[in-house]
Amino acid sequence: MIQAEQSSPPSELSPGAQGILKIAEALFAEKGFDAVSLNQIAMHAQVSKANIFHHFKSKEALYLSVLKGACTRSAAALDVGKTRSTDNPLEQMEQFYLSHLQTILSESLSTQLIQRELMENSEQRGKQLAEEVFADTFSKVVSLVNRAKAKGMVREEIDPSLLAFLLLGSSGIFFEMRSVLKHLPDVHFAESPEDYSAAVIDILKNGFK
Structure with missing residues (x-):
């Protein structure tokens, strides 16, 4: 079990630590936390185990830094939405959703790591x-x-946390199922994150009549 430890934000780490994080992310995403040893990370990163401990207090601290980095890149989609030319929160939500979806597709290792962790x-x-x-x-x-x-712009009885969960969860489902979706009959959005995003937002905005 991971013990809570303070870890530095990925953006504040040295280039050497960033290199270790990149290797660790790939290994953790492929095999999971328990199946990856610090010796394996050190070997693939071409550093000593002592070098890893120089940057991270433990394997657990390294793992949390990897996860935080993955989430930081995913969360950047929120900032993209805010900087665009609209003060309309509903339009920001639409922009966030598409940007978030595109981010998790482009950051496939990070997404795979997060989904593995959520499942296990x-x-x-x-x-x-x-x-x-x-x-x-x-x-x-x-x-x-x-x-x-x-x-x-959103009905008063709507639970904000539930809508947030649906937004984040549906993008994760698209990532996980995209290789299957394109082979299903009558699925026209599998190759187009833009079409999928627009359709999901439309359903969430308008609901089922």
Whole structure:
């Protein structure tokens, strides 16, 4: 079980530490936390095990840094949405969703790592990941939904956390199922994240009649 430890934000790490993170991310995404040793990471990164400990206190601290880096790149989609030429929170939500979807598709290792962790974590690890890794991104999406509610663009009875979950979850499903979707009958959006994004937002905005 991962023990809570303070780890530096990936953007503040040295180039050497960033190189270790890149190798560790690939190995953790492929095999999972328990199946990867620090010796394996050191060998693939062409550094000593002592060098890893110079940058990270433990394997657990390294793993959390990898996960935080993955989530940071995914969460960057929120900032992209905010900087575009609109103050309309509903339009920002649409922009975020497409940007988030494109990000998780382009950052396939990060996405694979996060999905593996979500599938395999224990109750205790799930609590830690929720608090230390995923909470910030989720809270930003909830805040975006609340801004839309405040302007009367989302029905009052809609649970902001549920809508945020549906937005984040449906993009993850597209990533996980995209190789299957294109072979299913009558599926026309498998090769187009833009079409999928527009359709999901339309359904969420308008609901089922």
